[in-house]
Amino acid sequence: MALASDVPKDSFRLSMLIYDTRYRSITIQVFVLLLVGLFLAWLLQNTAANLAARGKEFNFGFLWQRAGYDIGQQLIPYTNDSTHFRALLVGLLNTLAVAVLGCILATVLGVLVGVLRLSNNWLVSRLMTIYVEALRNVPLLLWILLTYVILSEATPQPRDFRITDEMAAAGEAPAASMILFDTVAVTNRGTNVPAPMFTRGLGMLDLGPLSINLTTLAFLIVLGGSIWAYRSLKASADATQEESGVRPTTWWQSLLIMVLPVSLLSAALGLHWEIPELKGFNFAGGILVAHSFTALLVALALYTSAFIAEIVRAGIQAISRGQSEAAFALGLRPGRTMNLVILPQALRVIIPPLISQYLNLTKNTSLGIAVSYLDLRGTLGGITLNQTGRELECMLLMMAIYLTISLIISAVMNFYNASVQLKAR
Amino acid sequence: MTEVFVRMQMLQPEPPPARESGLPKWLRENLFSGWLNSSLTVLGLLAVGWILYASLPWWLHSVWHASSLGECRKIIAETWGEGATGACWAVVRERWYQWIFGFYAPALWWRPILAFGLLFAALGPVLFAGQKKALSVILGAVLAYLVVTLWLASAPTVPVLLALALVAGLLVLAQVAPGKLIWVTLLYPFLCFWLLWGGSIWTPIGGLLGFIILVAVTIGLSRVIGPAVSAGIGLVVAVLWWLYLSGPVMGGLQSVLPLGIASVNSDQFGGFLLAITIGVTAIGCSLPMGILLALGRQSDMLIVKTLCVGFIEFIRGVPLITLLFTASLLLQYFLPPGTNFDIILRVIILVTLFAAAYLAEVIRGGLAALPRGQYEAADALGLDYWQAQRLIILPQALKISIPAIVSTFIGLFKDTTLVAFVGLMDPLKGITQIVRADINWKGIYWEPYIYVGAIFFLICFSMARYSMALERRLKTDHR
Numbered sequence: 001m002a003l004a005s006d007v008p009k010d011s012f013r014l015s016m017l018i019y020d021t022r023y024r025s026i027t028i029q030v031f032v033l034l035l036v037g038l039f040l041a042w043l044l045q046n047t048a049a050n051l052a053a054r055g056k057e058f059n060f061g062f063l064w065q066r067a068g069y070d071i072g073q074q075l076i077p078y079t080n081d082s083t084h085f086r087a088l089l090v091g092l093l094n095t096l097a098v099a100v101l102g103c104i105l106a107t108v109l110g111v112l113v114g115v116l117r118l119s120n121n122w123l124v125s126r127l128m129t130i131y132v133e134a135l136r137n138v139p140l141l142l143w144i145l146l147t148y149v150i151l152s153e154a155t156p157q158p159r160d161f162r163i164t165d166e167m168a169a170a171g172e173a174p175a176a177s178m179i180l181f182d183t184v185a186v187t188n189r190g191t192n193v194p195a196p197m198f199t200r201g202l203g204m205l206d207l208g209p210l211s212i213n214l215t216t217l218a219f220l221i222v223l224g225g226s227i228w229a230y231r232s233l234k235a236s237a238d239a240t241q242e243e244s245g246v247r248p249t250t251w252w253q254s255l256l257i258m259v260l261p262v263s264l265l266s267a268a269l270g271l272h273w274e275i276p277e278l279k280g281f282n283f284a285g286g287i288l289v290a291h292s293f294t295a296l297l298v299a300l301a302l303y304t305s306a307f308i309a310e311i312v313r314a315g316i317q318a319i320s321r322g323q324s325e326a327a328f329a330l331g332l333r334p335g336r337t338m339n340l341v342i343l344p345q346a347l348r349v350i351i352p353p354l355i356s357q358y359l360n361l362t363k364n365t366s367l368g369i370a371v372s373y374l375d376l377r378g379t380l381g382g383i384t385l386n387q388t389g390r391e392l393e394c395m396l397l398m399m400a401i402y403l404t405i406s407l408i409i410s411a412v413m414n415f416y417n418a419s420v421q422l423k424a425r
Numbered sequence: 426m427t428e429v430f431v432r433m434q435m436l437q438p439e440p441p442p443a444r445e446s447g448l449p450k451w452l453r454e455n456l457f458s459g460w461l462n463s464s465l466t467v468l469g470l471l472a473v474g475w476i477l478y479a480s481l482p483w484w485l486h487s488v489w490h491a492s493s494l495g496e497c498r499k500i501i502a503e504t505w506g507e508g509a510t511g512a513c514w515a516v517v518r519e520r521w522y523q524w525i526f527g528f529y530a531p532a533l534w535w536r537p538i539l540a541f542g543l544l545f546a547a548l549g550p551v552l553f554a555g556q557k558k559a560l561s562v563i564l565g566a567v568l569a570y571l572v573v574t575l576w577l578a579s580a581p582t583v584p585v586l587l588a589l590a591l592v593a594g595l596l597v598l599a600q601v602a603p604g605k606l607i608w609v610t611l612l613y614p615f616l617c618f619w620l621l622w623g624g625s626i627w628t629p630i631g632g633l634l635g636f637i638i639l640v641a642v643t644i645g646l647s648r649v650i651g652p653a654v655s656a657g658i659g660l661v662v663a664v665l666w667w668l669y670l671s672g673p674v675m676g677g678l679q680s681v682l683p684l685g686i687a688s689v690n691s692d693q694f695g696g697f698l699l700a701i702t703i704g705v706t707a708i709g710c711s712l713p714m715g716i717l718l719a720l721g722r723q724s725d726m727l728i729v730k731t732l733c734v735g736f737i738e739f740i741r742g743v744p745l746i747t748l749l750f751t752a753s754l755l756l757q758y759f760l761p762p763g764t765n766f767d768i769i770l771r772v773i774i775l776v777t778l779f780a781a782a783y784l785a786e787v788i789r790g791g792l793a794a795l796p797r798g799q800y801e802a803a804d805a806l807g808l809d810y811w812q813a814q815r816l817i818i819l820p821q822a823l824k825i826s827i828p829a830i831v832s833t834f835i836g837l838f839k840d841t842t843l844v845a846f847v848g849l850m851d852p853l854k855g856i857t858q859i860v861r862a863d864i865n866w867k868g869i870y871w872e873p874y875i876y877v878g879a880i881f882f883l884i885c886f887s888m889a890r891y892s893m894a895l896e897r898r899l900k901t902d903h904r
Contacts, residue, residue: 024651025725025726032732035657046759046761050762120454121455123470124465133886137835137886141853142853145874146874149870369846370854385754402742
């Protein structure tokens, strides 16, 4: 009787590389690798030939040359005498500033809109649908350009804020006035906001190429300490609840922990606010926030919030009604139901797409080019590239930096995601 | 005599209390069910009221006939009094064609118009496969659209008659054999390319022949050495044809039999013509590429998988703008010295790669969502890899990922506006900037952006609605 063991053990033939499914995959992989290798070699050879033809070489030495251009918004000290590398850092920080603020704003707005869209209120849910559909079906570029144009063309000039003697005598109001209790002035040149000033500031710590603002550092340390204290307070409250079943009242302690240290530090350093004032033809004092920054931030936050709203809505809807009904049946109040039953489950659905929205927002900050916002693309991929003529180096470096940012964001968010996912036992 | 305490006749049923029926009930349940709900309603009403108060006069005071913004403002001030606000749609009325056609010569407008109409004739067989009624409706609408618009664009008689005859023929074909209409879809790209850029008719035929060679080699060899390898060989042969043979052969044919229409340069493209050209081409090319990348990422072959993951993650990790700048700045380094090809084509290639990486992730989600049993059942039936993918896996995986695929397409179409940064005239930044730079229209901003935004909204919103309808149509689960 012929059994499986009777299959002849045939020797390896060359044609088996193509016909035998056991070996075919190896053939294909070698073939693909060969093709890709050839393609890369072709690219490299072309690049070398092109560089030679243009008399250029491939090195990053230009990064240490004098940049020679000014950047409007600087989070670290920078003058036009600084190096291109310093300009790159300033641009990178500008990118990150918009990205971080945009993510926070978009999340807050998006969660609010997503929850309101599910509300039983007919009017509000319709309004939120309009908000979402209008924002996400129109290109982001339009929102950026429109916000920018409105800010810079429909806002008053600084001189419209002036009160002349005749106007004061006649009791007339000026053509424009400051908002938020006379602290913020929006003019066609930018938004003037109050600046925090310290009478007893800690100064700068100079570490060669890197200088650290000690005041900022002190605030960050105190804030970090407060958060740590808050978390340990919460942990001890949880432990008490586990033991006794009664949760101690902690809200005033947590409020105190969060507010008191920062206020004490502010008082110790002599914090006061410098309010912008009209002097001559322009506002002086305070911080001038460029419209390019505001427009980019507002447009990015609004646009992304529409997508986040849809994600939040889908996440909440993915939790079956039985879950909230069961929670009500157990006697949990609506707030506790949301916190203990719905949100932990909804977050598992919400977080993965939320990560990709954060990534999208970060990558979309490069649209700042439309309003001449000097972010990473504007400094390294814009002015530096044009001044030095090093397209290859600048573009590769820029792509590498964006790629790194993206990978870091996804790594951090995936770590967070892993901590909220269902633990399989 | 005994008192009867039992009612002897039935009473008419009472109507429910006023607040439990009709409008009051609806209002109470939907708008004023609690203090939170009521305050939300009030806030919502206030917001709507404020928006209407601020913008309604502006809409109502619209001016359509004027030659400059100053004139608009004068008309509004004269009609509605000093200080009144009003929209100046005259700018749209005067410059609408630039947003649609860019700098395409007005005498040749009939060509993009015709290409746009035929686009729907080509999309129909894909979007509404096998639905005779829907196909007939679409083709009928295309016919009507072409009759009206070609007449308005005063197109030359011969092409109009040819085009109308073509669409009428398709309409007949849709009644007889709707399945055959897919060939129209396959031939359309070449026709569209020729209509838009013009030139010799032999150029698109040369391109088409390359694809015919590719398909012929693949089918001819796949019996012998399997589909994957033969497709690879077919691709190499086709590329060789395009690079070295197509040009001379078709040039020769052109000199023997010169057939062609006036050629149009890429720098004359602009506005929605450009956005739709880039968007539709990239959408069409990125789907097959995305499917291949997704299959590669799910593959057991380590090298193929690593390459696909690397490609996908790289493209998804960098902003589209950097890729577009690569197209405009870096390709001159990567290609052999002296090569220079069309900027629109370069942009299309990069946008396609970009969309393909995103699609690959979306489709991978669909592939991962399929139960393992489907793969195992396909193996048990004795299907080979490509048969299993084609007949069992992909139809289900693609169906699951339809909503995400369409939202990727919508994103891609919106992203076509970014080509403005490499010097192309997109409707949003390129053309609007030009109009706003005109001395007559300096200082106008709401109207152009509303106009462009409305067109984008229309296109993107209808794509989203189509995907929802398709999802419902393909739904096979048990309810």
